[in-house]
Amino acid sequence: MSMSEIAEGGSAEQSQAVFEQALELVTLTGERLAFTARRLRVSGEAAQRACELTLEAAWTVYAALTAGEWMGLAAAARGGETGSGFEPGRPVELTARLKPAVQRALWPDGAELDAERALRALLGEAAAAQVLLRHSESWLVAEAKQRVDVPAELAGGVLKQGYRTLWADAGPWPPAPSARPAALSGQPEASTPQEPAALQPAWPGQRAAAQPLQAPARTTPPEVAPPAPHEGRAVGERALQAVAAGYLQHVGLPAEPLSASLLRIAYADEAGAWTMLVLTDEADQVCIVYSLFPTPVPVERRTELAVFLNAENYDLALGSFELDPADGELRFRTSLDVEGDRLSEALFARLFGMNAGIMMRYYAELAERIGS
Structure with a gap:
């Protein structure tokens, strides 16, 4: 070498x-x-x-x-x-x-x-x-x-x-620069104390890393909010993916099943267009939502962006940004552990809506910092 x-x-x-x-x-x-x-x-x-x-x-x-x-x-x-x-x-x-x-x-x-x-x-x-x-x-x-x-x-x-x-995160040495106690990757988040990353990301520490995708055609999706007829409804024996798919269908967001545990959604609003993934683990009763930024972060901007994301993650009450230093993949993750409880469409709506909302809020600034 x-x-x-x-x-x-x-x-x-x-x-x-x-x-x-x-x-x-x-x-x-x-x-x-x-x-x-x-x-x-x-x-x-x-x-x-x-x-x-x-x-x-x-x-x-x-x-x-x-x-x-x-x-x-x-x-x-x-x-x-x-x-x-x-x-x-x-x-x-x-x-x-x-x-x-x-x-x-x-x-x-x-x-x-x-x-x-x-x-x-x-x-x-x-x-x-x-x-x-x-x-x-x-x-x-x-x-x-x-x-x-x-x-x-x-x-x-x-x-x-x-x-x-x-x-x-143990020992006298510091955690990796891109890590935060709640995430990677990583990444457990404050709302999911039973979850270990990243990707990240599964459960303790699962990370999801998806290669950059072409931005999907712009659409005007309905408001991401809990559907009134189902507010607070417990779903009983329905699988986690079925709950997620049911909510997405109800609000008119087409979800493509990529596997028994993975859904893909093309999402767009005034800020931009990106792909979202919903990953579920039936055994551990964990549901994770990712927003994938459509372009990779150039090598020369990764260190600066990692510092920025780390500071932003510190103030986020739910979820975290994750940046893969090897290939520049950038995503935002929110997750929910419902072990011992049941997932409702209203709960999933809040998880999904929070994720999409954060990406909306940061999209323009991320694009500017990345130079896309």
Whole structure:
């Protein structure tokens, strides 16, 4: 890998390397777990650097990790999540954080740690460092995500679902720059304490990431408000997606079912036009709504926009903006956990309406900041 692939993240407090490299981590029992390493990121102030490694694991490797509780994936750390929403046989994307004790042992002066040094150590420049960095128990998995199939008409788009672990916000190191306690990705939100991201995004920490879409034809949809005849009506045994589809049909917004758990809606108003997704998890009784900004954020504007979104997220009572630093995907997410209760069309209307309303409010400013 050439050093040109190592890029500063816009300041001295963040650097990352994007690459593709086969990597084996060894467990305490000597088992070798094969991954594909894709990104290494170092962020934070000198005294509290955080080193994160993005890995892709085959399904069998992910199963071995959870069964052996390697890399911090004990049941308690997963918050009860088993990855039951994952499809067996598909790879799982993991974001792992280097343990502070290991980090201090290798780089006592945090200021000297950056992505270039960490990557060289990981790939074997120094034998002692390599042994530590290639030990499974030197890392703690903060997020686990899996891609979900989306039809070709989404322009090659991708949706990710997964969960966050206890390690996502624990420890003396700071959370990732684009994260906030309520979101990623991510991202639990204040209104959904049982939900872990991002995407994000599922449930603890699910993130949804969809490739930029062409803006749908402009329409004039009805007011997004709870239909009067159904106000407060409990839906009993109706599936979450059926509740969402029923409301959307009632207000005249065509919803295209992409799967048993995913609806797509073309939405437009005076502000602009974009695609909305409704993602449901019947097992965990979670409903998530996404507004996908129609154009990606250019590389040179991602850092500045991430700072802006982080500040805006801080003041939002419900939902959060999410920006994928790898490809510039931008979305707004709202979610609702109705476990132990029932979803009504009125509840869904408020969830959906809040999401659309926030995107409406920010659309023009986002377009200006992105330069679209």
